[in-house]
Amino acid sequence: MVSKDIPSEEAGPLWVDSEQGIQLIGWICHKCGQRGVPRQRFGCERCGAPGDEIRETRFEARGVLRSFAEVHRHAKWPVPFAMGEISLADGPTIHAFLDDEVEWHPGATVVGQGGDRLRDSYVVFTLGER
Amino acid sequence: MVLITDLRPVHVVGIGLHPYQYPTETSYIELGLQAVREALVDAGITWPAVEAAFVGTARLGMAAGVPMLRYLGMTGLRVSQVENASATGSTAFRQAVAEVASGLADVAIAIGVDKPIGRIAAPDTGITPISPVQDVPFARYALLTERYLAEAGYTKEQIGLVAVKNHNNGALNPYAQRRKRRTLEEVVRPPYVAGSLNSLQITPIGEGAAAVIVMSDEAMDRFKVDQRRSVRVAASSTVSDQAFDGANADVALTQAATQAAYEEWGGDPSDLDVVEVHDAFAIEELLFVEAMGLCPPGQGAAELAKGSFDIGGRHAVSPSGGLLAMGHPLGPTGLGQIAEITRQLRGEAGDRQQPDARVGLAHMVGIGPVCVVHILQR
Numbered sequence: 001m002v003s004k005d006i007p008s009e010e011a012g013p014l015w016v017d018s019e020q021g022i023q024l025i026g027w028i029c030h031k032c033g034q035r036g037v038p039r040q041r042f043g044c045e046r047c048g049a050p051g052d053e054i055r056e057t058r059f060e061a062r063g064v065l066r067s068f069a070e071v072h073r074h075a076k077w078p079v080p081f082a083m084g085e086i087s088l089a090d091g092p093t094i095h096a097f098l099d100d101e102v103e104w105h106p107g108a109t110v111v112g113q114g115g116d117r118l119r120d121s122y123v124v125f126t127l128g129e130r
Numbered sequence: 131m132v133l134i135t136d137l138r139p140v141h142v143v144g145i146g147l148h149p150y151q152y153p154t155e156t157s158y159i160e161l162g163l164q165a166v167r168e169a170l171v172d173a174g175i176t177w178p179a180v181e182a183a184f185v186g187t188a189r190l191g192m193a194a195g196v197p198m199l200r201y202l203g204m205t206g207l208r209v210s211q212v213e214n215a216s217a218t219g220s221t222a223f224r225q226a227v228a229e230v231a232s233g234l235a236d237v238a239i240a241i242g243v244d245k246p247i248g249r250i251a252a253p254d255t256g257i258t259p260i261s262p263v264q265d266v267p268f269a270r271y272a273l274l275t276e277r278y279l280a281e282a283g284y285t286k287e288q289i290g291l292v293a294v295k296n297h298n299n300g301a302l303n304p305y306a307q308r309r310k311r312r313t314l315e316e317v318v319r320p321p322y323v324a325g326s327l328n329s330l331q332i333t334p335i336g337e338g339a340a341a342v343i344v345m346s347d348e349a350m351d352r353f354k355v356d357q358r359r360s361v362r363v364a365a366s367s368t369v370s371d372q373a374f375d376g377a378n379a380d381v382a383l384t385q386a387a388t389q390a391a392y393e394e395w396g397g398d399p400s401d402l403d404v405v406e407v408h409d410a411f412a413i414e415e416l417l418f419v420e421a422m423g424l425c426p427p428g429q430g431a432a433e434l435a436k437g438s439f440d441i442g443g444r445h446a447v448s449p450s451g452g453l454l455a456m457g458h459p460l461g462p463t464g465l466g467q468i469a470e471i472t473r474q475l476r477g478e479a480g481d482r483q484q485p486d487a488r489v490g491l492a493h494m495v496g497i498g499p500v501c502v503v504h505i506l507q508r
Binding site: 014024034037038039040042045046066067068069070071072073074076077083084085094095096097106122123 | 255266269273
C-alpha cells in the first residue's frame with residue numbers, strides 16, 4: 001500500500017536528477033511570472049491566473065539554510081530527524097529534510113541529494129560547497 | 131467599505147465556558163450546553179431571547195449545532211456552523227456581532243465547542259509537499275524559533291519566559307487546561323519535541339466550550355441587562371493570506387489586522403490594557419506583541435523580562451494563560467479570549483485582574499493563514 005504522504009506516480013515527481021544536479025519541480029505563472037514549489041496546476045497565488053497559465057519549471061536544489069531543528073516526535077515518520085528552512089538560490093523558501101550526519105548552523109550552503117541519500121523519494125539536503 | 135462599528139452598537143452581555151481539558155469521553159453536547167447555560171445566566175436572559183446562533187467547531191464535522199442546541203428547547207432560532215481553523219471561535223464571534231450590528235437580530239450567540247475527533251482538510255490539497263512534515267505545526271514553529279534565536283540574538287531562556295508567564299497565569303484560571311505554575315528551568319529543559327521546543331512551550335490538544343452573547347442597545351433595554359457589566363465591541367477585523375514575498379505571513383497578517391482594528395477603534399496600542407494573543411507556541415507571543423505595536427521591533431523579550439506583559443504590567447498579555455496554558459480546543463479558543471477580556475473589563479477576573487482594565491484586544495491566527503482581531507471597550 002502506498003501512503004498518501006509518499007509522492008506517487010499520479011502526482012508526478014518532486015524532483016529530477018539532471019546534469020546540473022538535483023532540480024526541484026515547481027511552477028511558474030506565464031501571466032505574472034510568480035514562481036513557487038512544489039508543483040501545482042491550480043492557479044497563480046499572486047495574480048489568480050487559472051491553471052492553464054501555470055507551467056512546470058525547475059529550481060536548483062541549492063540554497064542557504066535559514067534555520068534548522070531536530071524533530072523528536074512525529075506520528076508517522078521515524079525520529080529523530082533533522083529539518084531545515086532553506087532559501088533556494090532561485091527564490092522560494094522551503095522546509096525540507098536535512099542530512100542527519102551534519103552539524104548544522106544557520107547560513108550554511110545546502111544542496112539536495114539524489115540516489116540512495118533520498119529519504120524514500122523526498123530530497124534530503126546536505127552541506128554544499130561555499 | 132462599511133465597518134461593523136459603522137452600523138449599530140453591539141455589546142457583549144453574557145459569557146460562559148466549559149473548562150478546557152484533555153480529551154475525555156464527555157459528549158460535545160454536554161460541553162457546549164454548559165457554556166451556553168452559563169452565558170445565559172451571566173446575561174440574565176433565557177434561551178428564547180436568542181434569535182441567531184453561530185456554532186464554531188473545527189473538528190466535530192457536519193451538523194454539530196442543532197443536535198446540541200435542541201436540548202435548550204427547540205425555539206426555531208437561526209443556526210449556522212462556522213469553521214476557520216484556529217480562528218473558528220473568533221470568526222463565529224464576528225458573525226454574531228455582524229448579525230446584531232446589521233439589524234438582522236437583536237440578540238445573537240457565538241458558541242465554540244470542539245473535541246479533537248475530525249480530520250483536517252488543509253493537507254489534502256492534492257499537492258505533494260517537498261517533505262512530508264513541512265506542515266507539521268511544531269516542526270514549523272521549531273524552525274521559526276531557531277531562526278528567531280539566531281537572527282534576533284535572543285536566548286532560549288528569554289523565549290521560555292513567555293511560557294513561564296502564561297503557565298503562571300493559567301494556574302489562576304479555573305477554566306484553564308493547564309493549571310500548574312512552572313519555572314524557567316521546567317519550560318526550557320529537555321526532552322524537546324523539536325529543536326529547543328519543550329512541550330510546555332506548545333499548546334496542549336484538548337476539548338472544551340465557550341459561549342458569548344451579544345446584544346443591541348434596544349435589546350439591552352428590553353431585557354434590562356446590567357449596563358455596568360456590558361462591554362462594547364469597538365473593532366472587528368479579519369484578513370487572509372496575501373502575497374507577502376517571503377515575510378512571515380502570520381506576522382504580516384497580524385500587523386494588517388491589528389492596524390485595521392486600531393483605525394476602526396480610533397485608539398492606539400499603548401492604550402490596550404489586556405491583550406489575548408494566539409500563543410500556540412511560545413515564540414509567537416514575542417513575534418505578535420511586536421507586530422501589534424505593543425513594543426518596538428526586537429524589544430519583545432526585553433519588555434517581557436521587565437514585566438511589561440505581566441498582570442499588573444503595562445499590558446497584561448494572555449492573563450487567561452493563553453493557548454499555552456488555558457489551552458486551544460480550536461472552536462472555543464477565540465471565544466474564550468472574548469470571555470477573558472470581558473471578565474477583565476468588568477473587573478471580575480479575581481486573582482488575574484489587570485488593574486483598571488478598560489480596553490482589550492483578542493487576536494487569533496489560523497491555518498490558511500487567516501487572522502482575526504477584535505477590540506472590546508468598557
